[in-house]
Amino acid sequence: MNILLIGSGGREHALAWKIAQSPLLTKLFIAPGNGGTGKLGEHVVLDVEDHAAVVSFCQLMAIDLVIIGPEAPLVAGLADDLQKSGIKVFGPSAAAAQLEGSKQYTKALCDRKNIPTAAYGHFTNATDARAYIEAQGAPIVIKADGLAAGKGVTVAMNLEDSLTAIDECFDGAFGDAGAEVVVEEFLSGEEASMFFLCDGTTALPFGTAQDHKRVGDGDTGPNTGGMGAYSPAPVLTNALQDRVMQDIVMPTLKGMAEAGTPFSGVLYAGLMIDDDRPKLIEYNVRFGDPECQVLMMRLESDLVPILLASAEGDLSDQAAEWSNDFALTVVMATDGYPGPYEKGSVIKGLDGISDKMIQTFHAGTEVQNGATHAIGGRVLCVTSKGKTAGEAQRNAYATVNQIDWPDGFWRTDIGHRAVEREA
Numbered sequence: 001m002n003i004l005l006i007g008s009g010g011r012e013h014a015l016a017w018k019i020a021q022s023p024l025l026t027k028l029f030i031a032p033g034n035g036g037t038g039k040l041g042e043h044v045v046l047d048v049e050d051h052a053a054v055v056s057f058c059q060l061m062a063i064d065l066v067i068i069g070p071e072a073p074l075v076a077g078l079a080d081d082l083q084k085s086g087i088k089v090f091g092p093s094a095a096a097a098q099l100e101g102s103k104q105y106t107k108a109l110c111d112r113k114n115i116p117t118a119a120y121g122h123f124t125n126a127t128d129a130r131a132y133i134e135a136q137g138a139p140i141v142i143k144a145d146g147l148a149a150g151k152g153v154t155v156a157m158n159l160e161d162s163l164t165a166i167d168e169c170f171d172g173a174f175g176d177a178g179a180e181v182v183v184e185e186f187l188s189g190e191e192a193s194m195f196f197l198c199d200g201t202t203a204l205p206f207g208t209a210q211d212h213k214r215v216g217d218g219d220t221g222p223n224t225g226g227m228g229a230y231s232p233a234p235v236l237t238n239a240l241q242d243r244v245m246q247d248i249v250m251p252t253l254k255g256m257a258e259a260g261t262p263f264s265g266v267l268y269a270g271l272m273i274d275d276d277r278p279k280l281i282e283y284n285v286r287f288g289d290p291e292c293q294v295l296m297m298r299l300e301s302d303l304v305p306i307l308l309a310s311a312e313g314d315l316s317d318q319a320a321e322w323s324n325d326f327a328l329t330v331v332m333a334t335d336g337y338p339g340p341y342e343k344g345s346v347i348k349g350l351d352g353i354s355d356k357m358i359q360t361f362h363a364g365t366e367v368q369n370g371a372t373h374a375i376g377g378r379v380l381c382v383t384s385k386g387k388t389a390g391e392a393q394r395n396a397y398a399t400v401n402q403i404d405w406p407d408g409f410w411r412t413d414i415g416h417r418a419v420e421r422e423a
């Protein structure tokens, strides 16, 4: 098979690494890829906003399957346009991608299907939103309705911060994404994620993970795209996973099909677990980054036939085998991230550090004249397996410490919850 993978993050490096191991693969193209993916496939320059150009490329190269990594092209309808041209694609339609593209869309679905989630209000002006917040009190959560590159959510511990967040949204801090706002009840508990591959009607559970969103040790400082992750998530017992499937995911697939917008692709359920009750925080319609890196390390099955079955609308014959090992990834980021940072610093010490138990997935890197340069905020994802969370953590940090990059930083406590549980 000829496969086109779209994206440039650590998630896409991990997907490319797994796809490249498939006996079904003839040729992998990656658009645009990053400094780590060049050995796994051929990089292509494609404007993914130009759907006609992507379709032409697929026809010219006889692409059998397109795998779309990030959410923006999905919300923009790239999967729809590929499908219209008869090209198989892993990922939801634009209509189904509204599960990530609009918070209000998902809240309305939860109402219709009685899915456990935070109580909320939906607002199109600041006056009504402020009145609701003053009636509810803090802590409270303010969310820009649309895609805001992970920055549209404020968990406000006091009234003043929540009102500031409302003003920011309606004053245009997130552009059109903030023209509508969802205000939510604050949920306490432990956060975890569960992934499902979907074909429109059924869901194949596809692993659990926990990530670390805050930039600093001890979960302090501003939110980021994710500074590390591990899989499995010990908090998600088999009984809880069954509840997530029955109470949250199956009603979602049913509701989407009833609306005439069946969901296919990967459904990422962000969950809050309190008192053995899972509640939906949010959906994403793509693999998590860096959660994908730990899932791919643990997946023993061939990824390609499973993604193809999702694209073809029938997952009924598919199963996924997982290693019993734990996997953990530490994100190395450029100094300054998630604020402004310099681009171009050189990273050394990357040779010979990947093996069966360790993979260093690249994110914001570029190779120039044989040297690896950092060109993004999140730059490397050092991913390790281990018999326990503690072993995976020790292995990952041993590798992090071999990498010579004075301009980078990382959290030193990735996996602390899982390691503490083991103790």
Ligand code: AMP
Pocket: 118, 141, 150, 151, 152, 153, 155, 184, 185, 186, 187, 188, 191, 213, 270, 281, 282
């Ligand atoms: P999101 O950008 O939607 O992933 O949200 C970012 C983070 O905000 C989530 O991972 C949670 O940690 C937090 N969050 C979102 N909604 C709530 C809520 N209702 N209660 C508590 N925390 C929340």
Ligand code: GLY
Pocket: 211, 225, 226, 284, 287, 288, 289, 290, 291
């Ligand atoms: N790591 C969080 C996300 O991918 O949304």
